[in-house]
Amino acid sequence: MATTVFLALLCVSILGYSLNRQAAARMRANGTKLHSVPGYHGLYSLLSTIVPVVVLIVLWLALQGPTIDRFTMSGLPAGSLDELETGGRQLILAEIKSISRGRVFGNPEAWKVDAADRYVWMHAVAGWMLFGVVIVASLGIVGFARSRVAADFRARHGVERITSGLMLFCSTIAIFTTLGIIAALLFESIRFFERVPITEFFLGLNWEPQIPLREDQVAAEGAFGWIPVFLGTLVITVVALFLAVPVGLLSAIYLNEFATPRLRAVAKPVLEILAGVPTVVYGFFAILVVAPAIRSFGATLGIPVSPNAALAAGSVMGIMLIPFISSFTDDALSAVPKSLRDGALALGATRAETVLNVLFPAAIPGIVGGILLAISRAIGETMIVVMAAGLIASLTINPLDSVTTVTVQIVTLLVGDTSFDNPKTLAAFALGMMLFIVTLVINVFALRIVRKYREAYE
Amino acid sequence: MMNDMGNVGRDSAASEIKIQARGVQVFYGETQAIKDVSVDILDKSVTAFIGPSGCGKSTFLRCLNRMNDTIDIARVEGDIHIDGDDIHAPGIDPVQLRAKVGMVFQKPNPFPKSIYDNIAYGPRIHGLARNKAELDEIVERSLRRGAIWDEVKHRLHEPGTGLSGGQQQRLCIARAVATEPEVLLMDEPCSALDPIATAQVEDLIDELRQSYSVVIVTHSMQQAARVSQRTAFFHLGSLVEYRETGQIFTNPEDPRTESYITGRIG
Numbered sequence: 001m002a003t004t005v006f007l008a009l010l011c012v013s014i015l016g017y018s019l020n021r022q023a024a025a026r027m028r029a030n031g032t033k034l035h036s037v038p039g040y041h042g043l044y045s046l047l048s049t050i051v052p053v054v055v056l057i058v059l060w061l062a063l064q065g066p067t068i069d070r071f072t073m074s075g076l077p078a079g080s081l082d083e084l085e086t087g088g089r090q091l092i093l094a095e096i097k098s099i100s101r102g103r104v105f106g107n108p109e110a111w112k113v114d115a116a117d118r119y120v121w122m123h124a125v126a127g128w129m130l131f132g133v134v135i136v137a138s139l140g141i142v143g144f145a146r147s148r149v150a151a152d153f154r155a156r157h158g159v160e161r162i163t164s165g166l167m168l169f170c171s172t173i174a175i176f177t178t179l180g181i182i183a184a185l186l187f188e189s190i191r192f193f194e195r196v197p198i199t200e201f202f203l204g205l206n207w208e209p210q211i212p213l214r215e216d217q218v219a220a221e222g223a224f225g226w227i228p229v230f231l232g233t234l235v236i237t238v239v240a241l242f243l244a245v246p247v248g249l250l251s252a253i254y255l256n257e258f259a260t261p262r263l264r265a266v267a268k269p270v271l272e273i274l275a276g277v278p279t280v281v282y283g284f285f286a287i288l289v290v291a292p293a294i295r296s297f298g299a300t301l302g303i304p305v306s307p308n309a310a311l312a313a314g315s316v317m318g319i320m321l322i323p324f325i326s327s328f329t330d331d332a333l334s335a336v337p338k339s340l341r342d343g344a345l346a347l348g349a350t351r352a353e354t355v356l357n358v359l360f361p362a363a364i365p366g367i368v369g370g371i372l373l374a375i376s377r378a379i380g381e382t383m384i385v386v387m388a389a390g391l392i393a394s395l396t397i398n399p400l401d402s403v404t405t406v407t408v409q410i411v412t413l414l415v416g417d418t419s420f421d422n423p424k425t426l427a428a429f430a431l432g433m434m435l436f437i438v439t440l441v442i443n444v445f446a447l448r449i450v451r452k453y454r455e456a457y458e
Numbered sequence: 459m460m461n462d463m464g465n466v467g468r469d470s471a472a473s474e475i476k477i478q479a480r481g482v483q484v485f486y487g488e489t490q491a492i493k494d495v496s497v498d499i500l501d502k503s504v505t506a507f508i509g510p511s512g513c514g515k516s517t518f519l520r521c522l523n524r525m526n527d528t529i530d531i532a533r534v535e536g537d538i539h540i541d542g543d544d545i546h547a548p549g550i551d552p553v554q555l556r557a558k559v560g561m562v563f564q565k566p567n568p569f570p571k572s573i574y575d576n577i578a579y580g581p582r583i584h585g586l587a588r589n590k591a592e593l594d595e596i597v598e599r600s601l602r603r604g605a606i607w608d609e610v611k612h613r614l615h616e617p618g619t620g621l622s623g624g625q626q627q628r629l630c631i632a633r634a635v636a637t638e639p640e641v642l643l644m645d646e647p648c649s650a651l652d653p654i655a656t657a658q659v660e661d662l663i664d665e666l667r668q669s670y671s672v673v674i675v676t677h678s679m680q681q682a683a684r685v686s687q688r689t690a691f692f693h694l695g696s697l698v699e700y701r702e703t704g705q706i707f708t709n710p711e712d713p714r715t716e717s718y719i720t721g722r723i724g
Contacts, residue, residue: 261530339567343630345528347580347637348557357579362570 001127002061005134009053012135016045016142023149036155044155045145047162053138060130068122069093075118077111185436188420188429195423196224201430203227207393207404209413209424224427226434228393232310232403236385237378239314239399240321245371247318248325255326256333257355268330275323283387286316291388298400306390306402313388314399317381321374328370332363365450372446376439382407406431476501476641476671477522482536484517484526491517493695494536499641499688504663504672506686506703508679510718513692515675519643522673523559524552540641557584560639564646566626568618568633573610576618576629577601580637596636604632605662624655631662642666644674648681660685679719683707691715 021042028034034041073081073093081089092112099108099116149155193201204225251271255264291312298305305311336359344354360367390402391412413428420426477499484492492514499505507515517526524545526532538545545555557580569576577597580586587593597614601607606628610621618629627647634642644663648656663685666672676682682689683703690700691712699706699715710716 337567339563339565340569342525342528342561342563343567343569343633344579346523346525346556346561346563347583347633348553348555349579349583350553353583357583358569 001130002057005057005127005131008131009050009057009134009138012138012142013046013049013053016049016138016145017042019142019146020045020149020155023146024155027149027151032151035152036157040155040159041149041153044148044158044162045142047159048145049138049141051162051166052141053134056137057130057134060133064123064126064130068119068126071122072096072115072119076115080111182436185429185433188426189433192423192426192430195426196430200224201226205395207409209409209427222423224423224430226406226431228395229404229406229409229431230434230438231395231397232389232393233379233405233407235310235397235399235403236314236317236389236405237375239311240317240378241371241375243315243318244321244325244374248322249329249367251322252326252329252333253355253360256330257351257359271323271326274319275327277320279320279381279383280387282316282320283384285319286312286384286388290316294400303400305400308388308390308402309400310389310403311399313385316388317378317384320381320384321378324374324377325367325370328373329363329367332366332370333359335366336362369446369450372442372449376442376446379439379442380407380435382411386411406435410435474501475499476540477673478537478539478542479518479521480537482518482521482534482538484514484521484535485533486529487531491695492521495692495697497690497697497700499671499673501671502667502669503687504667504674504685506682506689507673507675507692508677508682508689508718509692509698511677514695515690515692516645518692519561519645519673519675522641522643523556523561525556525561527552557637558639559641559643560634560637561643562627562631562634562645562647564649566623566630566650568621568626568629570617570619572615573601573618573621573629574614576633577636580633584637586638600632600636601629603635603662603666604628605658605665606632622655624651624658627651627655627659628662631659631666635666639670641671641673644672646675646677649677656681679707691718693718 021038024034024036024038024041028038036044073089076092081092084092095108096112096115096119098105099112100119201224204223205227206223206225207228208223210222255267255271259267291307291309294309294312294315295305295307333355340358340362341354344358345351349357385405385408389408390404391408392402393404393409394401396403410428410431413425413431475498477497479498480496482492482495483490495514495518507519509515520526521534521538522540522545524534526534534546540555540559543550569579571579574597577600578587578593581593581596587596598607598611601610606625609625610629618626621629627650631642631644631647647663648659651659660681663672663674667687674682674685686703688701689703689706691698691706691710691714693714699710699712701711706715707719710719
């Protein structure tokens with residue numbers, strides 16, 4: 001039904017387009033000087049039909065289901081819903097719906113079959129009503145738009161307003177989605193903080209969220225201090241950056257300034273392949289190659305290394321970030337005007353001096369932005385640490401110990417036996433909220449740095 | 459063409475030859491940009507290169523400090539001697555050469571550093587100053603020679619990119635002067651400037667002539683006439699005519715030169 005309705009709307013609006021266009025063209029042929037060319041008169045009709053009617057259809061379809069459900073339930077024979085709570089009523093409704101789709105299990109009562117028939121009938125009626133409403137509304141708008149075709153009617157400005165309104169709508173979608181995510185996180189976090197004191201979460205040094213979910217389970221009391229978890233994230237992030245920043249920067253500088261075009265043509269795509277490796281594959285690499293290597297290297301030095309040491313997960317994450325940082329650096333260096341490079345070389349600077357003293361400072365905003373975005377990614381990265389980092393939150397900054405991260409904890413809290421009314425699962429949302437806030441702060445900070453340097457260097 | 463070298467130039471302190479180029483050819487890939495150019499550039503005087511766009515005058519200028527080396531596809535043939543030394547000889551380090559042959563570009567290109575650091579950059583990398591006081595002195599002297607000291611002396615530590623276009627160009631000239639070069643190459647140094655800034659830069663060029671051999675590429679024939687002692691006219695990659703400036707503008711030998719300066723080609 002929805003398809004038919006949309007097709008009908010499309011036909012009517014195209015009709016409106018050609019009506020307006022022809023009317024305007026006729027006026028122009030008669031020697032009237034129009035404000036807008038005929039095409040804009042057509043477009044005006046088309047857009048002012050489609051946009052409001054599509055909104056109408058979407059609203060109608062959104063309200064149609066719940067309304068029909070309500071009618072169905074209120075039309076049931078008296079007494080059939082007595083002594084039922086919400087859950088029971090919904091079960092009956094679901095049963096009626098599945099009967100209406102022809103999926104009948106066993107022998108349903110006659111009143112349920114009747115209700116299902118009525119349900120089908122109401123849907124059909126609603127569909128035809130929608131069809132009628134759409135035809136009437138769109139024809140009405142087409143007629144109205146046709147009546148406005150006149151020499152001094154500013155169709156071009158009207159089209160401009162409608163299209164800029166559409167663009168405004170599209171650009172707010174992302175904003176509203178973000179607000180929705182924040183709201184979801186916030187509400188669940190508030191529920192968490194109703195059960196666990198906020199001071200315990202922020203100041204607590206213990207993280208043992210495995211509390212009993214059912215009466216018969218044996219588990220600890222539970223402790224929800226986020227400091228050790230976040231510390232683990234920090235340790236792994238720092239390890240990752242220690243690897244990724246120098247390697248990424250130097251490789252970008254080499255490829256941009258020193259490498260021959262042939263080497264560059266080969267090396268750049270290869271580096272970019274790294275960016276395309278799925279993080280789960282990096283996880284394998286961490287478990288199978290890096291962690292055992294670090295462990296056996298530690299053993300030869302006589303240093304005890306935990307099997308899932310932060311160093312392993314962090315360095316593999318660093319490898320993941322190399323292409324990220326090097327491509328940002330590469331872009332930033334390439335964006336430095338050639339005139340600066342020539343200026344330094346003409347003063348008798350060597351290539352290295354040119355890069356270090358002139359190109360690098362000019363490219364700093366882009367590079368810093370890239371590094372901060374890399375930090376955001378490292379903090380939010382999940383798969384590598386789920387596979388390669390530990391589960392126990394320990395208060396340590398030793399990269400050879402096993403640490404856990406915020407993302408790992410969120411995953412483990414929400415996997416398996418969950419229900420959303422106890423601190424264990426709600427803690428995941430509080431952690432997610434903190435993760436969101438930290439990355440948000442870093443990103444805002446990154447943008448500010450980039451802007452500040454750009455002001456100084458442009 | 460070379461036979462009027464001995465002519466009495468207008469206030470030309472005609473002296474010994476600083477740069478001697480013989481049979482210079484430049485190729486960009488397969489395209490030949492410069493065809494067999496031979497020229498002698500005098501010390502302590504201003505030499506102007508004029509000619510229509512794309513005639514190779516900037517390319518030739520960039521040969522003189524081997525800036526064409528930085529372009530992968532460029533190939534330079536022929537001999538260029540500065541003070542009798544072949545600049546393409548194996549022992550010559552282009553980095554050293556460029557310290558001796560300074561260059562100012564068409565578009566002002568101050569580094570993203572403070573005014574002070576812009577000037578101090580060359581002296582620092584070449585170790586011209588032993589201490590901070592000496593460096594300060596070099597910076598002040600260079601800025602004075604660049605005729606910009608009075609405008610910037612109170613804000614030496616503000617970014618050089620914050621200056622106006624004309625100030626930026628004089629800053630770049632001061633920066634080039636700071637490394638104590640012997641030759642100063644200027645590639646259309648006034649094309650991005652307004653008439654007032656142009657006049658300031660032209661005055662500056664006239665002063666720089668006291669100490670350097672200045673080679674300037676320009677699109678403005680009036681500018682060539684105002685600032686230079688000798689003028690070379692390039693056309694389609696060849697050197698058409700090279701003479702004392704007054705003569706080339708009043709009495710050109712080659713019909714192509716005459717067409718260009720009277721505005722029929724170019």
